[in-house]
Amino acid sequence: MYAYAWIGTLESMTETITIRRPTAAAGEDVSAPTFTVDGPLEGLRVGLRTDLAWRSWQLIADIWADYLRRDGAHPVTVETSAQVGDTASQDRSHIEQLAEDVDCAIVGLGTCGSCTSFAIADAVIVEKHRKPSIAVVAEEFATHGHNMARHLGHGDLKILVLPYPLEARPEHELREIADTYYPTALKLLGVRP
């Protein structure tokens, strides 16, 4: 009896089955072209996309709008707040309009999962109008931002990574961050003297 059991075990150990792989093939890693200002800032209309959810980013964007004016550019601000429904439709059409109206854009903020996805998508809308744009993403969501850009076919989208977290920081720290990263934002856009 034991001999039969042993043989049975051996047989089952050598049996094989054929299964099918359950994963989708990874999409082609092709990136749409990106654009740069490649010129001076003066006279440019610069889009600034804010998000009603993130007060930290509203402050930083306000400061950058002041700096852009100081440096001879014309900031154009659009605030988004929704992902579905009529408000979201209005948000996306405002972004389309922004992409039409400006020379380049700074799109923030990615500091949660879905808001990073939407920030990247809105930056891509600007790039699809063949205008330079950068997405602004907090450090914790930087990899996610790059992944989303790649999945949307814009893997080379320029992403400005800000420290994380931004929320709940004292205002003076946010002002320091705004000062520190303003030149980096311009550099990523391709602004040169």
Add this chain to the structure above:
Amino acid sequence: MTAGSLTAETIELDADPRALYELSLEERWGDGVPLLPPTDDVIESLLVTTPYPPEHVLCALPPRYGVATVELVAINAAMAGCTPAAFPYVIAALDAITVPEWNAFGLTTTTSSVFPMLIVNGPSRDDVGIDYRAGCMGGAAGRGSMTIGRAVSLCLRNIGGQRAGDTSRSVFGQPARFGMCFGEWEERSPWPSLARRRGFDETDDVMTVHGGKGTFPLADINNDDPRDLLYLLAKSIAFPLSNMYLGHAENGQVVLAINPMWAERFAAPFPDVEEMQAFLWEHAWQPVELWPAPNQEILRKKERVRDDGRVHLVERPDQIVPIVCGGLGSLHAIALPSFGESEMQSVAVVRA
């Protein structure tokens, strides 16, 4: 259909069930629990239940926009243990998830715990093994409920590429991310079923997908007056840190699962479900003073604060969605709070 019509890569492995389990962990296919082998005979038995050929593209599933062919969905459903009768429900769920207003783009990547919660209506619930009585949201172990929910979860993972800590930024996740699917106990509901209210016939089998953040338990043993109890349910679902207060009032739904005993009590004063929804809406609010100043500022900016200082959970009564299910032990309700920025979707189950 023949095996030649399947195109996914084949893998030969040891027939020992542990071999597939180990491979699934290594390849990150699985949810950490053993899977059944997706062999051609099983896959084909699922495919014949749909009107679609294996290569038919159902959708591109975020977050990585993997192309969901019917064959790939069947492979994942086979691994989850779906029966042929259950497979069309998986397809219906994916159809619903990829309606843009469900917002899979945001929901598959969010820091929130939100996940597709599948609610089934229709005459085939028992045939498929959909749980709608005691323990329907966990523990009842009906094959249809467990495998349909799990198949959809596996599709999001393996086709959509949704993985916690990677493409999904969900901070906590939730148990429903293994898969959550339950039915409505239509026969014990004093009101038209959820599917009927959403425009389907009573002969239709219908899959409704709700972007639910979790199961929020509610209990009471003290109220004899059904209005008092409904008032407390309304106040309880309007908790101040609900996602519904973060977004726009007109977006999203809160599902309120009511046990059959309570449903019977509530139907006495509210034989019309819309009147009950209106009553719930009337009391599902908090005074703006409840929140600290920064929240108040945002709520005012989003025009959420009414002239009387109330902040309603949702803009309209129909956004509070009662369904009847659960055991006859009474005493409990379950709310399924919404992500907010997601609209519930319903799709009829289509068979070959």
